[in-house]
Amino acid sequence: MAVSEGAIGLPRPQASRAQKALAFLRRAPHLPLLILVVYALVAVFGPWLASYDPTDIGDMNRHAPPMFVAGGSSAHVLGTDHLGRDVFSRLVYGARISLIIGVTATTMGAFLGTTLGLIAGYFGGWVGNLIMRVVDAMLAFPVLLLALVLAVTIGPSFATVILVLGILSWSGYARLVRGQVLTLRNKEFVLLAQIAGCSPWRIIVQHILPNVVSSIIVLATLQIPGVILAEASLSFLGAGIPPPNPSWGSMIAQGRTYVTTAWWTTLFPGVAIAGLVLSLNLLGDWLRDLWDPRIQGAHR
């Protein structure tokens, strides 16, 4: 074995800044991002966009059709609902409620679930078992029923809805994270971190969490629409956002009865939810790829 060690050059020239920016733009989801920006702007600047107060029943002009349908007028661009409230104004105000609830409740659930999942996966033992049995119970239980009971007990309000939906959505994250931690825990790089003298806390934060974050983000973007729909159900059942306040879910719920005669009261909030869900899912996929240096390398 008279082979010399051999010199090692740089593996690959680094891409220039311009090339990187180009690659980033190429893979960036322009449309979903644009749609989400529009949603966010609408949520922020809603009061300036809406031509009516969302709770104003006006002159009781019930079920006025949208302006582009025969009989419609530009007074109510997207028509009015069964109480004569302007659908467009309610949609605009609803964006704020739906987005805030979706994002905060999901963040809360993701944070809670990830923490518990990391503990259950890395330390295991009876604590881990206990956490996972609670997860099993949560997944077996009709969450909406539990949410309803909790919301009614605490008393329906904006904060209650966020709290209840946040607390009830952690189990999916815990299960996902625990599974990934179990496989990562025995990977050589984790063993080597132990050998280097890293504390369990450092191993979890430095070596395990970065490898789990992408899955959490993807799950979260899939959960936001679920939370928004759950909020809608709660509102419909009278345990969500108290009635006169607009939320897309309660708009659909209320318009449901009149869908054959006044389809616009359900269609527009439905489209709003669908657009948000689709954009979030596309964005989630994109974020996952962005977070994974291996995929990044493959695309460049």
Add this chain to the structure above:
Amino acid sequence: MLNGASSAAAPSEVGILKLQEVAKWYPIQKGIALKRTVGHVRAVDGVSLEVMHGETIGLVGESGCGKTTTGKLILRLEAPTGGQVFFEGLDLNRMSSAEVRDYRRKVQAVFQDPMASLSPRMKVGSIIAEPMIMNLGLPRNEILERVGAAMEAVGLDPSAAPMYPHEFSGGQRQRIAIARAISVNPKLLVLDEPVSSLDISIQAQVINLLKRIQEEHHLTYLLIAHNLGTVRYLTHRIAVMYLGQIVEEAPTEEFFNSPMHPYSKALLSAAMPIRPKDSREAIVLSGEVPSPANPPQGCRFHPRCPSAMPQCSRVAPTLRENAPDHMVSCHLYDG
């Protein structure tokens, strides 16, 4: 302890690592609610071994014989269920936290799969720096300096530090893993199949790198491997494991020239000869390795041994010195 390349690589007579009747039994559990232990997998079952400062000892044997578990016990990744492991005279499982910290600096490891050994979302520089950050308490600029030095020592360009592991080739990744291991100037390096996953040409480079680093840093190596060629080239001494026990231990050249245990002979005959004309008659073992959960009575090798005698199935042989420094555990050498 950064010695120059001039320092001799000859092993000293001072012991650095000592295994005394070390055992690792994993319980086999049955039942869902009330778990009961129905048996044990005896991954390591009474291993005694002494490693001298500055030497390279090879631990060989087929898959599942307990080599890697032995390595994990030495690395304190697992606690033994029996026996003791001593490092510089201290029992690994009775160390104070300060002693553990000192031990963590002095003992490092390199594993088989270099991709799995490197945290995929950490930059190479941070990967190499981690043991130093954890153990040396140096200021940031000094750590960065040492990262560069460690990368140069293993033949990597220090300017590659801000890159991610996936951007390197297999051999380069293994060099990164070695740079990380030697960054804290350890005394003992556990090498668990360090070259088995690399291409042949790269294997030779990494083996030579390991050899040079050992000479420069006066390191002690515990090499776990199944490739006898690698072991012969790198080690001073060899211990052969079979089903969780050491069956033969001898100086490397002595072992290759006159193996004693029938299992060692079979192992050597199965390895490809360096010169094809040298080929000896092959000893082909029959049967499978028995389960370590239920090892055979008497000598563990007797069901497959070509020279088994009646007493082999009844009495377990012990590891005894049969020639100078040559230990073997076999009834053939009882007389």
